[in-house]
């Protein structure tokens with residue numbers, strides 16, 4: 001009979017290590033860590049502990065979400081936002097999986113380094129750099145075919161680079177219609193855009209804005225953008241593809257998909273607002289999950305405490321499981337305020353406090369969980385979707401995915 005990881009640990013405990021080392025049975029709980037090391041050594045030198053948290057990427061769900069977005073957007077091209085490490089999935093993982101799809105026009109990132117890493121990873125589709133850059137970065141980006149998002153008077157710098165490459169530089173212009181973050185203010189946009197459009201060094205391939213996602217003010221933003229664009233287009237200036245729609249707008253502003261949509265979160269299968277989940281507008285399936293193995297299981301006696309500051313006090317005998325995952329891994333501190341973790345098909349509440357590398361879940365009156373069992377912090381199943389965690393403890397789904405430690409291993413599920 002083939003032994004699974006769990007039965008191996010069980011066997012080691014009972015017969016090998018437990019008996020061999022002569023520990024009393026009450027200390028058996030402490031032994032599986034030793035067993036786990038032995039397990040790793042069996043196959044050579046281990047790099048990670050198999051207990052450590054890992055991130056799973058669900059390829060088929062990702063593809064499903066792209067189809068859903070494309071259907072919703074009436075087959076308009078999708079500029080996939082893969083910033084912040086591909087929303088936790090790994091920026092190159094996300095781009096490589098999305099790249100072959102015809103619905104995907106290209107990719108948008110914020111960090112210069114991410115844009116470069118996509119080219120290094122062999123991505124050939126257009127890449128739009130949403131974040132800031134200096135003149136040297138600009139030259140390097142242009143050399144790798146990365147389009148800058150421009151909103152300041154960069155004309156002279158663009159002239160200099162184009163003089164060297166002898167080619168106009170494709171770029172997108174960002175207009176600030178009220179988000180107040182980056183972008184040329186809409187009432188000054190015409191001047192900047194006329195200047196850039198008038199240069200032989202510049203090829204305007206796109207013009208964009210970002211919604212504040214305040215339903216009433218969004219209408220005002222639409223008006224500001226539309227007025228700005230139509231003034232310039234009447235002058236014969238080509239603005240390239242116009243785009244504004246993030247995940248929120250995919251749900252809320254079907255009349256403003258323009259020439260291309262620009263979602264992030266929806267691609268990863270997560271509803272950016274919980275209320276969208278209860279509509280039939282798009283069927284999104286989470287393509288990212290966080291898992292780890294139970295590190296330790298023990299019974300607390302009545303009056304025993306758990307967590308820093310004794311955040312949890314056992315009112316009666318209770319089994320708890322320690323998971324080797326904490327806020328340094330991206331599992332938020334607030335998870336202790338109501339989030340649940342799935343182990344062997346049952347959801348257990350996070351208790352006490354989430355520390356940097358650990359959290360604790362309450363199992364109940366019986367020892368229903370074993371060391372080595374897989375714990376799912378969030379995945380694609382109802383009850384443990386990122387939106388469920390968000391609803392339970394008030395953490396934004398953006399924080400859940402984007403704060404995942406980039407050092408955690410990413411496993412791409414092929415099925």
Ligand SMILES: Cc1ncc(COP(=O)(O)O)c(C=O)c1O
Nearest residue numbers: 081210246247248262263264265
């Ligand atoms: C400029 C811009 N466009 C699009 C997006 C995608 O947003 P979402 O993930 O909500 O779809 C973002 C992300 O915040 C963004 O900053």
